[in-house]
Amino acid sequence: MSEQQERQKEEVARPAGLVSLATLCSRVTGLVREAVFAALFATGGIADAFKFAFLIPNLLREFFAEGALSSAFVPTLAKVRAKEGEQRAFQLAARVMGTLAAATGLIVLLGILLAPAIVSLVALDAPSHLRPLTVRLTRIMFPFLTLVALAAVAMGVLNTHRRYFLPAVAPMFFNVTAVVGGLALLIAGAEPYTAVTVWAALVVVGGAMQFLVQVPALRKVGLRGSLKPDLRLRDPALRQIVRRMGPVVFSLAATNIMLVITMALASREEGWASGLNYAFRLVHLPIGLVGVALGTVVLAAGSRHSAASDGAGLDDVVRRGLRLNWFLALPAAAGLFVLAEPLVRLIYERGAFGPGSTETVAEALRWYAAGIVFYAGVKAAAPHYLARGDTRTPMLCSLLGIVANLVVAFGLLESLGFRALAFAVAAGAATNYLTLRFLARRRFGVASSPGWPFLARCLGATAAMAAAGWACEHFLLGRDGVVSGAWLQGLLTLAVVAVLGALYFLAAAALGLEEGAWVRRRFLTRRRA
16 A cells, blocks of 8 residues: 555544544443443333433534534634634634524523423323423433533534544543442432432533533634634624534434434333433444544545545545445444343343343344444535535435434334334434435545445455354353353453454455454554654
């Protein structure tokens, strides 16, 4: 591989690796947070009440913060910085921060006032005795939106300066806040209604931490005098960001919209909503490690190429991002599918969370896992359009995905129960991704395509890993397997995961996948100076 090709590969792979490492820290602590929550509340009505209460603040976060804002803000900021200079870019960042604080502050006020109506919308068939608690938790958690939106502005500024690690690891501080508080509640033996109220307050404190940890880095890159928000709505670049955000909301938040729809339908049976949420949290780990990392880097790198009118460079960035997505997300999906029950048992089964809850969550996890490649792939595919300023096409593709989600959810709910709701999200994500790629090939050509030979080799390596995983699950990791005791079973599960990962990379290298060779050079050998 030539030196230029190596530099092109590392434009995506190396920063994506840093973001993946940071995201690993935040997602692992996120799983710990969910494990503490599960030990406190299991899959009962109180857990459902919290999940319903957090649905809308969390969905709005995707609209006004980490999803739509970042995807509209980063390309515009990169263009302004390239053409008008650093100070103008800092001025724009301050104005975005001021506008966002004002807009989300108004939404927070409305959310607090209209909480009963919001709860009636998202918890369609929830028991009436849980509604007052759900309304109270919704009101407590709505201010989280403003704090996480400010954190997203900070992330966008730092990403345009090629600083990826700290913004990606910032959510870890949100999770650590909840973990520490949750462990204190467990030790104190707090009454469930009191404990869930305190947990909701910890969500807001964690959101503040996610922003504050990035402030020193903002000052270091030069955003000192501009940290004070600047509310000037006539800025043309600010208006461009606002115009782009609307369509981007649907292009990148489709999965979250599908989750809200399926959670509302899950309110018909107690325990469905929390069980689906626990399962998706496990799926969220590879989505973060692969999709979010690649989406962050592909959008930032692609925006730089687009600002320089380098269409070929943008296509190459997208192609490498999509290849890494398939290379990493496909084995993650297969691993979660075949090891669903032992992984759920390892992460969640303690305290109030028993074997029955494990079976429910494992079943949902298998259906969610079918869509991991597509959930993550949308994050890498959408920047192909967004970096060029096209927000309409990703929006339309996302709308098609939402339609597919609704058709599957309503069509299969009676026959499959809660499994239909997990599968509906996977089907919607697949529709979104495949439509994005079909239109990209027609509009931009095949330069960004991962290539069928590459996909066939990925499938071959994944099949070898999945077969070994199936054997391990049946003969080693059952509830009455070769070892007894939760700790020993947990250690054996982790050992199996490590062995399967090594097997996949060996199979990938044997099949000639250059991504496998790149990982080997990075982590298994020393590069010559």
